[in-house]
Amino acid sequence: PPEPPTGVPPLDPVDPRYIGPFRLVGRLGAGGMGVVYAGLDDRDRRVAVKCVHRVLATDTDFRERFTREVKLVRRVRAACVPDFFGADTGAEVPWLATEYVPGPTLADFVRTRGPLSGQALAEFAHGVAEALTAIHAAGVVHRDLKPGNVILAPDGPKVLDFGIARATDGTALTRTGGLVGTPGWISPEQYRGAPATDRSDVFAWAGLVVHAATGRGPFGSGTSDVVVSRVLSEPPSLLGVPVHLHAVLHRALSKAPEARPTAAQLQQAVAGLPGTERHADAGSPNRTWAAVSVPLTDPREWIRGAPRKRSWARRHRTALTAVSGVLALALVVGLGVRALTGEDSSLPGEPSGPGGTTGGSAATGGTTSAAGAPDDAPEEYRDLYETGEVVVEPASQDEPVLVRRLEPSSDGGEPLDQLRIDFSEAVSGEFVDFRMTIDLEYLPDHGSLTVHSNEFLGLRAITPGQENLDFRTVGNTGLLAELTPDDPTETVRLTFSGGVAAVYFVPLETRARAQESLDYPGGFCVPRSMSGVSETREVETFPGRDYIGPLDTTLTNGAPLDNCAYTEDSEYQ
Incomplete structure (x- = not known):
């Protein structure tokens, strides 16, 4: 050791x-x-x-x-x-x-x-x-x-x-x-x-x-x-x-x-x-x-002597469960799915299984074989597709990017990054609505992945003492993108109604866990100053807390590290 x-x-x-x-x-x-x-x-x-x-x-x-x-x-x-x-x-x-x-x-x-x-x-x-x-x-x-x-x-x-x-x-x-x-x-x-x-x-x-x-x-x-x-x-x-x-x-x-x-x-x-x-x-x-x-001690000594970092999925292993397509759709209905991007009903191409997959298993994108992996998946990834778990985490603390990956169900394996989600731009509307531009990039050289608008959820606020996330759906249940190694990128736009403090990417596989806790890591703050004016702003123009960036719900020193979603409360003043 x-x-x-x-x-x-x-x-x-x-x-x-x-x-x-x-x-x-x-x-x-x-x-x-x-x-x-x-x-x-x-x-x-x-x-x-x-x-x-x-x-x-x-x-x-x-x-x-x-x-x-x-x-x-x-x-x-x-x-x-x-x-x-x-x-x-x-x-x-x-x-x-x-x-x-x-x-x-x-x-x-x-x-x-x-x-x-x-x-x-x-x-x-x-x-x-x-x-x-x-x-x-x-x-x-x-x-x-x-x-x-x-x-x-x-x-x-x-x-x-x-x-x-x-x-x-x-x-x-x-x-x-x-x-x-x-x-x-x-x-x-x-x-x-x-x-x-x-x-x-x-x-x-x-x-x-x-x-x-x-x-x-x-x-x-x-x-x-x-x-x-x-x-x-x-x-x-x-x-x-x-x-x-x-x-x-x-x-x-x-x-x-x-x-x-x-x-x-x-x-x-x-x-x-x-x-x-x-x-x-x-x-x-x-x-x-x-x-x-x-x-x-020198702080660098601690880093050299520490075990490797574990993903959010590993830290919550005992609480994670696979969610069937029927359960996931029932959860979405329970959350009050609303069409906000122009259509009033579901569009063709809804996911037939969890996570926006097309005929896939709970942890895979693309057409799968009996083993649950895409037909063209390399041998080293087949067990990962069969038993791995879907995880969404920020790519870093400094850029507005999420990564969807498959994480091994036990220690010793290597994860597979599947999707990069870049929250690149926000445009405010005239009626306190705003639109967000999102760049999607499929990362593997095999398989495919579909992304649906009902995987993007909004969060209006967190009340101090609240123990779980109270999502609001911000888009319809239609198909946003179908990504493959030959066509790996897509730029999509979502409209958010009524104002939200943060936007989350929540694949159906992670929906139950995301609801049950406050520390689901797939969320990004959205600019609070964007209401009532029509203008486009790039990410870097939002200084301090007025920016697009990872939402950290952890209380540090007795107060939220990032207040973008927390309601005002005297104990945090």
Whole structure:
């Protein structure tokens, strides 16, 4: 197996190589909740994927809490918390993926290099308070803030694992292991049996600052019983902490939670202390922070050590099913097929099988033999035609092109690109309609493929929290093109009525799966400014989100990466 990146422990032999859409390259750690893996997403961004223990995965109450927490966590946006990249709370083993943050934990840094001081200490205190402010604003309580859960990243401290501890409360793990949290970082009210609140996190914040400044906690060290007794009844020790931090730390370490400030008040109080001056760029740390932390690995090492990328079909293998022609047509009727290109009824040449094929199998274009492959298909492709699955994915993230391909049903085979769909031009109409010009190109040197207008579907909007795609048909059920190696290209035009935010190419083979999820990859944004005016615009004239380009429905950092189809919602503002 490839070597893991420098500084990242290798995967165990029993560890998975893929989780969801992520390719794993090593282990980042393990603990009471589960295992944290290092990985890459499809854009080669580095991620940390936390997989919960199987004992927790079998706990129904845990799954419900975990699901609620993930919904809250994905809304947290701040420079001092990792970006949210995705989660699957319904998987056999639930997982949560966030941005990978390079750098040592506070615990590791203090142990190997000593306490923080001066501006670095002030920046640490401010950054963690800023993170807690964002976390609490989203309705999340961390509950397990400690030196091992704060990374000293190159751009400032980042708080990890927020909100997950609450999902664990009440599971087998806590029923046998007691409180969620770590002795020395748990607030007095939690020891007395009260639930953790945002003020409990404030108490832990103060303990972190004392540890960062001195290498020890405000209540010293010793057995759990000794530390708990000090937390409940003794004043904290701030010996070695800069004097200008004493007042705010004493308030934050109050025995009574109501006497402690909020995280927002902490952030404001610390921002006014010496050493917390910021750059003009919002959220950037003080220059002295660069001396505290450096990246641990070269990002290129992750790419070299990662498994090969898998297609959307492979990532959703268990959910994909072959759809018969009758079922596919029934689904189209259920979606409300309407003729919008000039005819009011179906045209001759409708597909007699799924995917716009002519007398073909579920995964093939062209006339097929008994084996399901076109008569002239090379031998190396015949099994692919018989057992492969149709996939539609963007050709890249930078051009408005989709590719339809046949994907092997198991690892080890090579896919076959069948069709290139280029969304080359859009023309607005006078009544909020617009027309799109699409260039089709058949790619194999054998077989044939028919393309029908009912394979192009529109999407008006996605509501935040929506779990599947709600398509609208945008064309009639007529034949658009019949493509062969001798006549491989065709330029077609479709008319879209009433305005849509995105256009999808959905072969009938993929129709059921496309309906059932939000992450079907065959969609492109259309220019939002094109309404009420008649003019032609080329692709490159649409800057920013006002363009024809791949639609990414993934929520990143708590908000849609591409807002072209999402409705406005306050949580994304």
